[in-house]
Amino acid sequence: QKEVEQDPGPLSVPEGAIVSLNCTYSNSAFQYFMWYRQYSRKGPELLMYTYSSGNKEDGRFTAQVDKSSKYISLFIRDSQPSDSATYLCAMSASGQESGNTPLVFGKGTRLSVIA
């Protein structure tokens, strides 16, 4: 079993739809959870960051972490064609106290929002 599992899609939705993207993981030591967005032929960029369990909202984006289920989600409300990209979940076991360890990434879900 891979450490992080993510459905690669592709996922195609109409403009205005609510999008749900998900990852599962196996390492219970993970406590830092991120979502990166990657446009075609560009490098990934950080979209959302969450520590431990709970929700975080930023505009149209909401990130949820359920550590008991080892499951994280990203919701996009009122999706726009400009949201069309690949969304990668990422997570790590360490943070500021013990220095960086490399992030473990999911394979990414390719999303297309159709106008």
Next chain:
Amino acid sequence: GAGVSQSPSNKVTEKGKDVELRCDPISGHTALYWYRQSLGQGLEFLIYFQGNSAPDKSGLPSDRFSAERTGGSVSTLTIQRTQQEDSAVYLCASSLALAGTGELFFGEGSRLTVL
């Protein structure tokens, strides 16, 4: 610009040749990472440099791969005797030391094609 710079952006080489990929991180970022992104495979960690510490080479797939970071800044990833399975996008990222948020700043990648 002030972002992570990678060169070359595209490289086509023949099987068995050596290639060098260069990464110029954001000024002041002491952590530098190399990832490989193959079609449908997500981001695969290769190597990580943190300040003057010994690099974490645990992700390098074979001894044909090596990397160095000179003067705590520019890094070079070298692939010797390239094979067709080395074809991928090689992404470099940098971050501030002890960046617990896990925000990695990625370059646009070097797309390697081995014929």
